[in-house]
Amino acid sequence: MIRRFGDSPRHDTRYTRRAGVYAILPRNRQLLLTHQADPTPELQLPGGGIDPGESPAQALHREVLEETGWKIGAIRRVGAFRRFTYMPEYDLWAEKLCLIYQARPILELSCPSEPGHTAVWSDWTIAAQELGNAGDRHFVKQLWAKV
Template sequence: MSISPYLAGLRKHVGHELLMVPSVSGVVEDGDGRVLLERRADNGLWNLPSGALDPGEQPATALVREVYEETGLHVRVTRLAGVASHFTRYPNGDRCQYVNVWFHCRPERGTARVNDEESVAVQWFAVGELPDLHPYVRRRIDTALADGPAAWFVQPGEDFPELSVSDVS
């Protein structure tokens, strides 16, 4: 997976130590109620379009950029769907705690396709026919598609195993 010049610079200073990283992901829903997923190049798993914020960038702007970079699709952010932190440990030893803000989005123009080296496939899925997904990916989809304007978040004292340390392999 590509790493931004900003994060690469931080890694030069801290090595594999834990970094807190603001990130975004998008549940892109088309007019037929299908959800856009991408198959990651690094581990072959299906995931939502996502990525880290660049310095000075607002979360919704970062999401629009990331969806386009990864899928070639221009989207309109319709609402904030949730926020949570989760831990990731990469095969090279890098450790991150991502603070992820996810949004519900609608496609505006373009055709979904593999648009960079981060994914090997991009596909629309009916909600009832989603592939095997990490529980955290499924939680983001479910909360983004739920009725109501309120965003999902972890209540104080709650614990969700899918937000614990997970290895990217």
């Protein structure tokens, strides 16, 4: 069973399952995050949905590059969780299956190409408190305990 974080599913709502990949990107005791301005400003682990025909690894490389401008390497899966949420940008109630990876930021190639995203370096302790959802905060705390 995959652990759930956040709100319980609403019984009067139909959810669409949406798989996504998200990266914990440590470097020099900091994490590379993305700040998303809309619909609500928040710090996030870089990542997003897996497109049709795309592997999770391909999606992770693409999403991190789009949201941070960085190339990554040495990826390894560290866990997964589910959360039930409304996604206003898609007008969609989603059961998000979040696959969490740890990877190494290798090279900054560009500014983020995803509109409304800004790459941010953050201290682990700040990220563990300020990331936008409880599942992301859980995995950052879990990995931080091993450092």
